Amino acid sequence: MQSEEFMERENATVDVIVVGAGLSGLVAARRLSQAGVTSLRVLEARDRVGGRTKVHQLGNGRFAEEGGQLVGPEYTRLIALGEELGVPTWPHNERGKAVFERRGRVLKFDGSMPWIADPLGSADFAQSLVRLGRLCKRAPRADALATPEAAKLDALTFESWVRRSTKTATARTLWAIIGALTLGSRPGDLSLLFVVRHLNLIGGVETLLASLSGGAERSFAGGSAELSHRMAADLGDRVALGSPILAIRQYDDGVEVDTPAGTHRARRVVLAMSPPDRAGIQIDPQLPLPQRTIGERMSMAHAYKVHVTYPEPFWRRQGLSGASMSDAGPLMLTWDDTPPEERQGALVGFARADGGISADLPDPMPGDPEQRREAVLAGLARAFGDQALRPDEYHEMNWTEERWTSGCIPIWSPGLLTACGPGYAAPAGRLHFAGSEASPAWPGSMEGAVVAGERAAADIAALIDAEGADRQASGKQPGGAQPRQPRENAARSHRRAQEVRAARSDN
Numbered sequence: 001m002q003s004e005e006f007m008e009r010e011n012a013t014v015d016v017i018v019v020g021a022g023l024s025g026l027v028a029a030r031r032l033s034q035a036g037v038t039s040l041r042v043l044e045a046r047d048r049v050g051g052r053t054k055v056h057q058l059g060n061g062r063f064a065e066e067g068g069q070l071v072g073p074e075y076t077r078l079i080a081l082g083e084e085l086g087v088p089t090w091p092h093n094e095r096g097k098a099v100f101e102r103r104g105r106v107l108k109f110d111g112s113m114p115w116i117a118d119p120l121g122s123a124d125f126a127q128s129l130v131r132l133g134r135l136c137k138r139a140p141r142a143d144a145l146a147t148p149e150a151a152k153l154d155a156l157t158f159e160s161w162v163r164r165s166t167k168t169a170t171a172r173t174l175w176a177i178i179g180a181l182t183l184g185s186r187p188g189d190l191s192l193l194f195v196v197r198h199l200n201l202i203g204g205v206e207t208l209l210a211s212l213s214g215g216a217e218r219s220f221a222g223g224s225a226e227l228s229h230r231m232a233a234d235l236g237d238r239v240a241l242g243s244p245i246l247a248i249r250q251y252d253d254g255v256e257v258d259t260p261a262g263t264h265r266a267r268r269v270v271l272a273m274s275p276p277d278r279a280g281i282q283i284d285p286q287l288p289l290p291q292r293t294i295g296e297r298m299s300m301a302h303a304y305k306v307h308v309t310y311p312e313p314f315w316r317r318q319g320l321s322g323a324s325m326s327d328a329g330p331l332m333l334t335w336d337d338t339p340p341e342e343r344q345g346a347l348v349g350f351a352r353a354d355g356g357i358s359a360d361l362p363d364p365m366p367g368d369p370e371q372r373r374e375a376v377l378a379g380l381a382r383a384f385g386d387q388a389l390r391p392d393e394y395h396e397m398n399w400t401e402e403r404w405t406s407g408c409i410p411i412w413s414p415g416l417l418t419a420c421g422p423g424y425a426a427p428a429g430r431l432h433f434a435g436s437e438a439s440p441a442w443p444g445s446m447e448g449a450v451v452a453g454e455r456a457a458a459d460i461a462a463l464i465d466a467e468g469a470d471r472q473a474s475g476k477q478p479g480g481a482q483p484r485q486p487r488e489n490a491a492r493s494h495r496r497a498q499e500v501r502a503a504r505s506d507n
């Protein structure tokens with residue numbers, strides 16, 4: 001690949017470089033290509049695509065999804081992408097009772113709440129949910145940041161609200177598990193403003209309640225990483241693996257992007273990764289404060305995802321669905337991961353990998369691998385019976401050990417949203433931001449990754465169209481952008497992006 005032709009092609013300025021071949025970056029590149037912007041390159045640090053979606057081969061032709069997997073019915077852009085790529089989804093088992101382990105008691109119940117087994121705790125939780133719904137309605141649905149109460153809500157932790165709004169340990173444990181698994185972290189780490197904003201953007205507490213019932217969740221056949229593999233195959237040699245970006249320099253008419261192997265040039269760049277991930281890239285000139293602050297202050301949740309396979313889904317014979325929640329753990333939550341046509345059973349669950357202490361959540365996983373395995377199997381045995389102690393295979397993925405990924409899902413801590421303001425994902429000159437965390441709706445999920453990738457692509461395609469129209473009007477040819485001086489006027493390009501957005505929203 002060191003031929004002159006290759007080097008010539010690599011040195012040529014392309015219209016767009018996308019940094020990161022996770023779901024979001026590949027969606028951005030695909031949509032750009034579909035919009036006619038075919039002069040593009042995707043540069044990925046790892047030797048694989050998919051980012052936080054990844055498949056690990058187990059024995060017997062089975063595999064474990066180590067990262068993003070569950071597809072809710074509200075994930076409309078993700079579902080549409082799957083259909084476009086010909087990747088079907090399969091439904092997770094809904095039948096049977098769920099298990100709730102709380103303070104040493106194991107409760108088995110139908111539906112999403114242990115109403116009969118723990119009526120007091122369930123009612124308390126349901127009431128607090130209604131109260132949260134009312135709080136959400138007081139803020140503008142489109143963006144809670146615009147509420148006059150924004151600063152006050154952002155100064156509070158979700159935990160402080162949970163403590164005020166619940167009376168029972170059951171309700172607190174439920175909120176702790178929801179916080180850790182669907183909102184990003186323990187309630188004590190989360191801003192109340194973020195929770196209100198998030199719930200409003202996803203459709204209110206009703207959507208949260210629907211997602212708690214769990215049964216509507218689906219998975220992609222072959223794993224969600226299959227979407228990225230197919231998009232990368234379509235993009236062909238425009239995707240370069242093993243190309244970590246170390247530095248980016250913006251100029252008046254283009255951008256230079258450094259990898260250890262050399263410098264690439266483009267007219268525009270999409271950064272398609274989480275803000276903490278991009279914080280490792282040296283960007284010159286500095287990003288505006290909102291985009292910089294989010295990179296410096298956002299942290300990511302650390303978790304293990306654990307897969308255990310068995311000769312059969314034995315829990316179903318006991319009338320259990322495979323769904324469980326526990327405050328003893330180490331798995332906080334499990335679900336049945338057995339595809340409909342499979343005979344071999346599989347359970348999958350999440351455990352904490354962070355070091356924090358929480359009264360309502362299990363302790364983080366033990367450090368010793370053998371102890372971890374024993375603890376996980378013992379927890380599964382408490383929920384589903386002793387057969388859980390005799391798995392075919394046990395597989396765990398610890399995302400804290402991954403290079404190029406800071407963590408699983410974002411933690412919106414108190415003060416972060418108001419410190420960044422609404423512009424934290426706005427283009428900065430010729431730099432555009434994708435990556436799930438840049439999405440207004442479902443940030444941190446695969447849906448958010450698709451929404452953010454599509455938005456960045458639409459912004460850039462419109463800008464390129466507008467630039468083409470400007471050039472035609474002035475009779476100028478597209479210059480062979482060979483930028484030299486770091487530009488001082490990121491503002492000019494930024495203004496143009498704003499004009500294009502404003503024109504689009506007027507139409």
Ligand SMILES: Cc1cc2nc3c(=O)[nH]c(=O)nc-3n(C[C@H](O)[C@H](O)[C@H](O)COP(=O)(O)OP(=O)(O)OC[C@H]3O[C@@H](n4cnc5c(N)ncnc54)[C@H](O)[C@@H]3O)c2cc1C
Pocket residue numbers: 019020021022023024025043044045046049050051052053066067068069070071243244245246272273274277278280281303304305399404405407408409434435436437443444445446447448449
């Ligand atoms: C354990 C786990 C479970 C999850 N469960 C779910 C779930 O059930 N449902 C759901 O919807 N979501 C889930 N998620 C979240 C979901 O997987 C992510 O939100 C989504 O995949 C993010 O996609 P992305 O493209 O925005 O970012 P990423 O997938 O993080 O992609 C960023 C890419 O950028 C690359 N990169 C980083 N730095 C550089 C650099 N300097 N140069 C070049 N490339 C770089 C990375 O290697 C990566 O490929 C889960 C995530 C994890 C980890």
